[in-house]
Amino acid sequence: MQLAGLGSLVAGAAGTRRFHAAAQEPGDVLTSHAGHAMGTVGRVSTDRFNPTTYLRSWNFSHLPPGERARFYRETPRPDGSLLREYDFFAVDRELEIAPGVFFPAWTYNGQVPAPTIRATEGDRIRVNFLNQGSHPHSIHFHGWHPPEMDGAFASQQVLPGQRFTYEFDAEPFGLHLFHCHTVPLKRHLHKGLYGAFIIDPKAGRPSADELVMVMNGFDTNFDADNEVYAVNTIANFYAHDPIRVTVGRLVRIYLVNVTEFDLVNSLHLHGMFFDVYRTGTSLVRHDHTDTVMLCQGERAILETTFRYPGEFMFHAHQSEFAELGWMGTFLAEAGPHAT
């Protein structure tokens, strides 16, 4: 099915809503059109990992305060910045990446993508890393840091059962990522060892509804080709559970591409345009578009404001990725201040 088909899915969903009562539940976009039957069958359990929670979580904010303190601590420094201290561990864990499909992942803290690290420019980052996995691992951060904190060289691999503490200043502001840098790289990356690393400018960015989206893929049969594509791991998750946003409120998407095996990935948002800040290192927008393409390891901050209420599809504009799970929807609802 081509993208015209995807478009008609949305048209179908919208059409349905027009003819039925307004109180209808947000449509399950994959099944709402009788003529099309694309997408995965069934639902993934969110007991271990909930992509909706992940969207708006950073620095372990999804945990209750007591538990959060075990993984994340803030200490003010004399210059007014913060020392942000994180406890990360690598662990092998089986993840349900599409309904009924279980992937033997390597994870940071039991989830893929890893918990998001977020700091302000000039903060000090300290990550205590314990490797509880079955293979050597490391954490390689994108951003300024001295070479001994790089985690890429053979001498910097953390063997199973061992620890290492990464410490560096959070620079420059922008959207970065971290990932394991142990060889074989492709395997250590696509098995799930990656996460988003946000550094806010000192003055901050305008207030917005902020969402973290990591475009990833899973090679479930290990033939160097992905069987499942997704944003935030679970195929078609946001097609079943739309991302709820408010009409008229600024939405900021922190978009990271860690897809392995495919050269590029992309995000296309229906019925909308957005500003693109490549790598987020400048406050001046690079582009105003509805489709952005990112290479492996590349990332961008996208900003937009929903103008109309209703459901908006978003997906990779590589139709193949979209049809293999990288497709979801936003549900824009009228906000309290909307006119």
Next chain:
Amino acid sequence: MPRSAASAVAAADGRRAYHAWLLALLPVLLLAALIAVIVRTGPTASLRPAGVPPVERLSILRVELTPEGFVATVLNDGPDPVSIAQVQVDEAYWRFTADPGTELRHLQRATLRIPYPWVEGEAHKVKLVTSTGTTFEREIPVAVATPRPGVRYFGVFALIGLYVGVIPVAIGLLWFPLVSRLGRSGIDFLLALTIGLLLFLMVDAVAEGLELSGALPGSFQGTSLFVFAAAAAYLALAALGASLGRRRSAAGSGVVLALLIAVGIGLHNFGEGLAIGAAFALGQTILGNLLVIGFALHNTTEGLAIVAPLARADGESPPAPVSLGTLVRLGLIGGAPTIAGAWLGGFVYSPIWALVFLAVGVGAIAQVVVQILGQMTREEPLGRYLTSRPVAAGLLAGFIVMYATGLLIG
């Protein structure tokens, strides 16, 4: 011997028989105990560390194309249970329903209904993703609607069977008057030609059978099934031939031989019909007309093979007169199975049955060849007979005719 002594001996015999039975049962009981122990303790589990995925093997046996989409028949061919988690069509996840379910035990089947808008004449690929992420796929090389059993397709397949099976064989039979006027070396040439034709068919069927057995799910042990089904068919036909020979000795061995050849060729044509029907069902009959012409030419020679032994003088006496009714019967036995095969192949094609029928055809043909050779060489050593000029020429001509007409089938 006193009566009591005799009964004592009988009792002793009875006891001995009882003991013998007990002893025969003991290994069976021990075997059952051994299996129970293996099942209970699972000694191989220690070789399979935790986290190693199960051995998963799925075979997509058949994909039907309906206006609503695909209907795939899936078999769990591996030792461990398999759970079908998702279905991809042409690299897109697609909705599906599974009957009776997605969890398949060893050798269990499921029918998957996938409402995919397939495109006529184009290729598609169905891929199953299991719970461990392992994938199994099957290609649909040319998408055409699978024929449904109905008056129209029954008619079409009957017509094709008629064209490639019944009519060509009947045409071949029409050479009978000519054949019956031939002299000794002419008959030898013709019988040798028949053997050449049959051997060619046999080699062809063996090659096809081995290819098919390779494609069959491993659990069905295709190669062994093929070889032993062929052997069984050979033995069954040999027994049939012997009993027919006894009953119909008055009718002359030529008629019996012709009947056996007709049965052998009929079984072979049944397999051929299966292949044609299946090719049609699988959308491979875009080049259908050439295929039908090729089979028609090919099979005309089979009619000749049936009549050749009728013309052979039986011992010292001249060949017995053959009635038109006998010829028609022989023609139907040889040709009509093509129609039945085409129906079966088109509507309920199963690679396992196709393999069995191919094997039966091979066994039947082998038996016929042995039978003809036996009758031809009654008084001569086989080697000298085969190298005599008319026989060698006939064999060669048989191979060449089959090869040339086979080129058309491709």
